[in-house]
Amino acid sequence: MFFEINGELVDFDRSKYYLDNIEEKNPETVYFHFHEDEDAHGPNEWSNEKKIITLARGLNLLPEISYEKSNGNHVIGYEGATYHGGNEGTSISMYEGTGQIDPTAHQVAHNENYYVKITTQDSKRDVDSSHDAELGTLLFDINNIRLDFSQPKFLEDNTGAASFHFHEDQHPFLWYREGEVTLQAALNSLPGITYRQTSGGSHIIEYDGKESYSMTYDETNEEDELVIRQRTTDIDPTTYSPESGDIIWVYVHSQRAPENEH
Known part of the structure; x- marks a missing residue:
């Protein structure tokens, strides 16, 4: 799963997203999570176990990420910030592969590739500025x-x-x-x-x-x-x-x- 905010990808290869660290507090995270084991999982390879759920519910199971729909618009929370697709200057799109999906209806399935893209008027990147490239x-x-x-x-x-x-x-x-x-x-x-x-x-x-x-x-x-x-x-x-x-x-x-x- 790729989760992009203003050109930056969220790093899911972090301990707060690993099932071993979050399942005790919220047992339902077994339905949608990530793993630490680099020999068995890619850096943005999500896992779904025990119960098939919608992508919307899966996002809501991830720490500091939330999803809801408001008047037909995507509303996503990430680490304390809220992005509303109905606001001027904010665009949110959600895909499986190359096609847009409704995460409230789309059930997660093995080998699917999800892409969440959030764009606002505030887009910055801290990089080496010594080159004109x-x-x-x-x-x-x-x-x-x-x-x-x-x-x-x-x-x-x-x-x-x-x-x-x-x-x-x-x-x-x-x-x-x-x-x-x-x-x-x-x-x-x-x-x-x-x-x-x-x-x-x-x-x-x-x-x-x-x-x-x-x-x-x-x-x-x-x-x-x-x-x-x-x-x-x-x-x-x-x-x-x-x-x-x-x-x-x-x-x-x-x-x-x-x-x-x-």
Whole structure:
């Protein structure tokens, strides 16, 4: 689940969202929660156990998050702040995959990807301002293991790629773009990652990194699933150029690699 507020994603890989820490106080959190075990769960992989519930109820079970509808508008609370979709300058949209949903009616289901997007007139980001560059986010998951782009091999000084790179700035998924570049060229500039397409336009990703996951993933292989989106929109990396504020998600799941989910 992605939960975005003014361009920033909520980090669900925190102790206050882990079932082990919240179930005793509220046993119903077993219906919708996150886990700490990085060997069995991805950083934003939600879990549902024992009872199927609506997404609205699931959000209300998460600490310091609330959801309700008011006159047909989404109203979301997060860490003491309330965002009302009916207010001027505030926009709230909720998706499963690429389609908008009504969380009061939509029941959570295994393998579904939820995206909550909140935008207000107040949008700020504390980043390295010493470079004249466009900024965005890249999340690259292989079987729910997320690549850490703060590793030295991905940093600008080591890749020599001025057009698309990362900085040592406490933002491990924040990319910097200087000049025009397609997403394909951007991905191919990162060590250990190669993107190409089949003649029919299907995704192919070659990954050379963590040993058990180093292989070629092909969307035409029935054992592989590849998704590449800018927020909730599927994109073609050969023609799409990353834009300022983008949140790009590359998701790879393969039955040929070790599973990393419950």
